[in-house]
Amino acid sequence: MDYLDRLIQEKLEREAQTKTRRHFIKECATGLGGLALSSIFMGCDPLGQPKKKTALAFSERDLNPLATLSPPHNPKVKSVIYLHMAGSPSQLEMFDYKPTLQKLNNQDCPASLLEGKKFAFIKGVPKLLGPQAQFEQVGESGNWVSDFLPHFKNVVDEVSFLKAVHTDQFNHGPAQLFMHTGSPRLGRPSIGAWATYGLGSENQNLPGFVVLTSGGNTPDAGKSVWGSGFLPSVYQGVQCRSQGDPVLYIDDPEGISRDLKKSTIDAINKINKEEYLKYADPEILARINQYEMAYRMQIAVPEVMNINNEPENIRQMYGVEPGKESFANNCLLARKLVEEGVRFVQLFDWGWDSHGTDHTTAVDLGLRNKCREIDRPIAALILDLKQRGLLDETLIVWGGEFGRTPMQENRGNKEMGYKGRDHHGDAFTMWMAGGGLKKGASHGKTDDIGFSGIEGQVSVHDVHATIMHLLGFDHEQFTFEFQGRNFRLTDVEGEVIKEILA
């Protein structure tokens, strides 16, 4: 004990020695002076007015961060359903028909294409791989669809294709982040977060931004692809499950009645409101709202997430598998959620990374299975929205994070047992359907083997600009101030793809 006392004594003495009177006076000059100066200059914003505390004047948005706001421009759609095929589907087996590639099948890839290009796995000189599917021109539009997607052929005239989308990322994580937040690095809000922040949500009992996943895994980029970035956290996506409880812990625990729960939440929120009056931290409001919404969700969510309530013919049309986690279930849920006024529904389906390392990732085998899993549900989703008069006010976006190479993957510079394709961001296919879009349009072209875009190339930012446009935003004006500058989803790029607008 004595030893410890001495040690503490010594520490205090040392501290006293470093902080002399002279030191104090010196510190005053810079330290206090600096403090004074910063209050004169208002931090980094020398001309700004001191921020007024708005704690006492609650606006509707303060109390409910999901309260609706009207968009600056007339919107074409009110909700978005974004179908993301995580892993990136092969456009060459689904929509981008390349007969020339078939002719060049198994020939060495021309060196000119490989110059200066980086691939995730392809080494040396790979061989070209012809399309592994049969293509057919379908519908009045005559757009090409492969036999991997037989049901989709029924809705091809509802869809606008973008055949030459390009991204600058070639690995899943960054590319997914780029596709959903406009930046390949962490920290930016996702499209859904922007939309919910800008428009709020009509249904008070449901989250404004719901995420559903299938395929047995979540996206490589993690939850940041539906994160809120620098926007208040209330705008992030709420992940619901299609198997088991839709939201974890949504049931009341044993022995806790709903009344007790309600009074608990009321008490917590009362304290939180007092905290907010003191500190004016918007995160406290977000928390208050989360509590209240969670309470309301306990009734509303199981109701809307229950696909067993749907009539048999609808369930058959989607091909749902009740009790399981499936893309079909998620598509039906997406329709139900949009019908209930949810702003943004994000579906991720995992398992599209067709490298050809095994059976499940072979473009002629596993990919067919993946296509079968989404084919009926997507066609059903489009038709079901249409018959309910919802397709005109909903936007459906389909795509992966990039495309796949016209060359067969040769991992480790060896011929592989299964046919696969490597990651490829230079040109791939996405499509959109719904309100404000041309029906049966196709914009953009790739070269004869589908390697590069040669006409109507659009970037990921252009896709974002178009989504924002349809929701009623000018993507260049819709900003959020963070770290001293205004940020937007498209950062400094993006042009609305007018060619596919009706």
Next chain:
Amino acid sequence: MDIIKQLLGRLHPLLVHLPIGFIVLGLLFQWYDRKKEVLKQAVALIYLWATISAVLACITGYLQYTSEGYAFDSIKMHLWLGIITALFSLVMYLRINEKRSPNGLKIIPIGVLAGIMFVLIAFTGHLGGIITHGEDYLVEPLPNSVKSVLGIEIFEEKTIVLNNENWERALFYEDVINPILNNKCVSCHNRKKAKGELVLNTKEGILKGGGNGEIIVDSNSSESALFTRLILPKDDEDHMPPKEKNQLTHGEIALIKTWVDQGTPFEVSIGELNLSKELFEDYFPKKSDFNFPDKAVEVVAIDSIKLVKNAGFHVEKISKETNYLKVSCVNKPNFSDKDIALLKPIYKQIAILDLGGTLITDDIFELLISLPHLTALKLDNNTITGSKIEKLNKLEYLRSINLTSTKFDETNLNKLEAIPSLEKVFLHNTHVTARSVQYSIPKDIHIDLGNYELPVIASDSIIY
């Protein structure tokens, strides 16, 4: 060697400021010293430095001219005046330094020489500025009215307007291409400025091309710089317009491409060329296909909105561009017919009304006619039969009615015809059959009966 030449040449814009500074300093000293004349030696020294630096500026200037590809015509005045300025500063030096001053020079009053010096340096400097920044650099910020008084050519933004009646008669060049070039290119490529020796506001200029040769080759857009420069990546040095300038839109680029491919017709109309209307879509008046009437309505008081919100309705302006409102009962499933009175303060502004999934009855149709601007109406998921739907014929803007999952009776179908602007009716999951629709509905109303099916096919169950 070329690299050194080019490098030295690029130092010219930096070096020129030395003689300018020295000469101005010398002039100021001369003025200050005009009576006492005690700083003569210093002034002489300043002019010596001015001479030396002016000579250096001349050398680097010449190198820049040769290595950066300037046309001699465009810089000759600046070049000659630069040399004269350098020589004249030597004259100033000699005149002030009396020991070395030739007798002839002493006769000229120093004030006259200083005046000439001032004019020379100001004018030469200005000419140099014009070369780097362009002729209108100094006057560009002036308002157009002042500019026209000064006699400066203005390239005012030209708007292209086409409509269904006149678009085929419009001249492709005169009415479309010329305005595009005017708005996006001509501010640099006109007769006065002619960057890259290219003039784009006259037929002759376009056909003649620029310093790199013709810009239109064989009526083939992929070989014609007028088009290919537009589609280069923005970061490419040859991309036009330069990165920081206002860019052409995709639509404008497509039009330039078409014009080149058509053989750059100058006097031919769009109709004669048989071009598709789609190309010109951007210039047609925008058809309003939004769900609110095409006429203005007064803004509704915030208090009224609050009142309606407090009653449990979801109310929001359709957008900030319009005063029309969208009202929904998504959070008010217990809405019944009489509750419509709660909306009274905003009757006139409601364009979109969603009463889906509420307790309404067929009496609602009578009540809805107090909402004169109703455009889109949702009445899905309830038990109405549509027996009084003909009442809606008073609603002149009503375009769509959603009656899915109701008990709508097909005997009431013919009543829809009376609604003047009706375009779309959704009748999925009702008892209406396709046959009855065929008999009782005119073709201009689109009826969606839904009940779509995706039959089971063999491949549904094949697992690979």
